[in-house]
Amino acid sequence: MTDKTSAPARIDAEAVAAYLEANPEFFVGRDELLGELHVPHETGAAVSLVERQIRLLRERNLDLRTRLSQLMDVARDNDRLFDKTRRLVLDLLDAQSVEEVVGLVEDSLRHEFKVPFVSLTLFGEHASPVGRWVRVSEAHQAIGGLLARNKTLCGVLRSHELAFLFGEEQQQLIGSAAVAALDHQGLHGVLAIGSPDPQHYKSSLGTLFLGHIADVLARLLPRLTPPLRTVR
Known part of the structure; x- marks a missing residue:
């Protein structure tokens, strides 16, 4: 009887290669995976222009993600402050002394x-x-x-x-x-x-x-x- 709670079998490189070969359209619609792949461009000791451009794009992408995360944090803080301020103002408007x-x-x-x-x-x-x-x-x-x-x-x-x-x-x-x-x-x-x-x-x-x-x-x-x- 198979134990369904056991850890999945480890997939080796050959199995991944065989799967991609059988499914060449796998990366279609998965651009975020392509951005994470590291494919060296063989040029000897020098770094190719293409590889350098990809590295810069990845760094900029990481920077944009960080900035977006910071903006989201600020927006959440402002939402909380707005809600607290709204409740205080409503209470003040009802005050009698x-x-x-x-x-x-x-x-x-x-x-x-x-x-x-x-x-x-x-x-x-x-x-x-x-x-x-x-x-x-x-x-x-x-x-x-x-x-x-x-x-x-x-x-x-x-x-x-x-x-x-x-x-x-x-x-x-x-x-x-x-x-x-x-x-x-x-x-x-x-x-x-x-x-x-x-x-x-x-x-x-x-x-x-x-x-x-x-x-x-x-x-x-x-x-x-x-x-x-x-x-x-």
Whole structure:
């Protein structure tokens, strides 16, 4: 009785040659196999032009595969970020108070986005019992340079900027950060995230999702808070 679970018999070169001879059309429609075949072109010590061209094509093919794989990885990461951002925005739109907004943002960024350091700071002359509020003059003095650019920034921040955004204790632990201003009909605050890795938030890092969350907060918070003065 034949054991169907046993390993298949090893095929030797003669058997492969006999099969290809009997099936000369085997490689038709299997161009990917042709690209992997290695058929030396006998030219003595020199490398033939044809062989060199084939080698270059194979190297380019490998490079294209690597790039495609990287692009697919980026696309999958962006899909995950988009889904997390969508869910956070929908939750924010249902929020009924500043306390709920602050809790949703901090919880989502820390647990869904896996961000180790999160800071949401609102500006106003009168502190609110909910969230972190600072006076306009204090914000302007500490991070006026970041706010003046009026765009989302990434990179290594100065120690006093980190201390203002994340606190004296945490600023020593942060290697790089991304900062997005909450700006809609006047500057309302700043949303910042940090990482212990100095290379994590590079200056070239895309800030689309963080900027989108900040834009939503900037339009939502004025409905739940008193009018805020503009920082210039």
